[in-house]
Amino acid sequence: MHTKWLTGRTALVTGASRGIGAAIATSLAEAGARVCLTGRSEEALHEVATSIEADGGEVAFTCSHDLAERDGVNALVDDVFELAGHVDILVNNAGIGSREDLRPVVEFDPAFWDRTLALNLTAPFLLCRALVPGMVSRGFGRVIQVASINGRVPSSHGAAYVTSKHGLIGFTRALAIEVAPHGVTVNAVCPGPVDVDDDRRIAFDAARAGVTVAELERRLTPMGGRLLPSEIAPLTAFLASDGARSITGQSINVDRGMVMS
Numbered sequence: 001m002h003t004k005w006l007t008g009r010t011a012l013v014t015g016a017s018r019g020i021g022a023a024i025a026t027s028l029a030e031a032g033a034r035v036c037l038t039g040r041s042e043e044a045l046h047e048v049a050t051s052i053e054a055d056g057g058e059v060a061f062t063c064s065h066d067l068a069e070r071d072g073v074n075a076l077v078d079d080v081f082e083l084a085g086h087v088d089i090l091v092n093n094a095g096i097g098s099r100e101d102l103r104p105v106v107e108f109d110p111a112f113w114d115r116t117l118a119l120n121l122t123a124p125f126l127l128c129r130a131l132v133p134g135m136v137s138r139g140f141g142r143v144i145q146v147a148s149i150n151g152r153v154p155s156s157h158g159a160a161y162v163t164s165k166h167g168l169i170g171f172t173r174a175l176a177i178e179v180a181p182h183g184v185t186v187n188a189v190c191p192g193p194v195d196v197d198d199d200r201r202i203a204f205d206a207a208r209a210g211v212t213v214a215e216l217e218r219r220l221t222p223m224g225g226r227l228l229p230s231e232i233a234p235l236t237a238f239l240a241s242d243g244a245r246s247i248t249g250q251s252i253n254v255d256r257g258m259v260m261s
């Protein structure tokens with residue numbers, strides 16, 4: 001298979017400073033895309049950019065914005081048009097995870113609810129609103145949402161996260177049907193639990209189940225253990241390619257067999 005199948009494409013990856021987003025940006029650059037990297041930590045973004053460039057990849061720019069704020073999204077869109085011109089591939093990855101502020105619904109902090117929905121759901125909508133018209137006019141585009149298996153099934157004590165990811169899958173379908181005639185596909189990747197150096201969720205679940213983290217991790221998925229960020233990236237690179245032109249409106253689990261629907 002041609003390994004540089006994204007040559008000539010420009011990709012924007014949100015939340016590219018670490019974790020899944022950094023792995024996706026690296027994978028898209030390896031496939032030949034020119035990548036735009038955004039997150040909040042400038043230092044971490046520079047590290048990812050340096051690593052990509054050291055491997056021969058092309059970074060259009062890095063920029064730091066808070067995408068939970070509407071001004072931050074607008075500033076990112078301005079940067080894209082000024083520094084990259086356009087975007088062919090949009091990866092909406094930045095998100096507040098289920099591990100943050102775990103509480104039952106009746107104790108949920110409304111401000112945390114608002115911030116989670118703003119980053120996980122409204123920012124992808126606003127970025128699509130700004131960037132998809134260019135894709136439509138060029139007759140090619142790829143929108144890839146990093147949702148979650150919690151967009152398909154719930155987990156307890158993370159209502160804002162679960163709601164945002166269910167909403168993101170709904171939004172994926174709503175947009176996909178509108179832009180289907182124009183060469184633009186819209187899909188969601190749904191990771192299972194990924195090891196991103198933050199054990200708060202698994203420690204919380206292990207404590208509730210009365211088992212050790214190691215024991216819970218062993219039986220977390222049918223294949224055992226958590227995923228690596230690099231295991232999410234290849235599907236994203238494929239969905240961005242010409243070869244995936246007939247796949248749209250889909251939500252695809254990458255979860256070691258945890259949710260089989």
Ligand SMILES: NC(=O)c1ccc[n+]([C@@H]2O[C@H](COP(=O)([O-])OP(=O)(O)OC[C@H]3O[C@@H](n4cnc5c(N)ncnc54)[C@H](OP(=O)(O)O)[C@@H]3O)[C@@H](O)[C@H]2O)c1
Nearest residue numbers: 015017018019020039040041066067094095148191193194
């Ligand atoms: N890890 C999992 O188990 C898992 C499972 C399923 C789905 N997911 C989803 O995958 C995506 C990435 O998760 P991850 O685990 O890789 O996350 P992570 O390691 O916590 O990284 C989150 C990324 O998003 C950026 N970010 C966070 N808040 C932001 C904000 N307000 N404005 C702009 N950027 C912001 C971070 O930037 P800075 O670091 O620079 O602040 C970072 O680059 C999320 O949408 C998450 O819901 C994760």
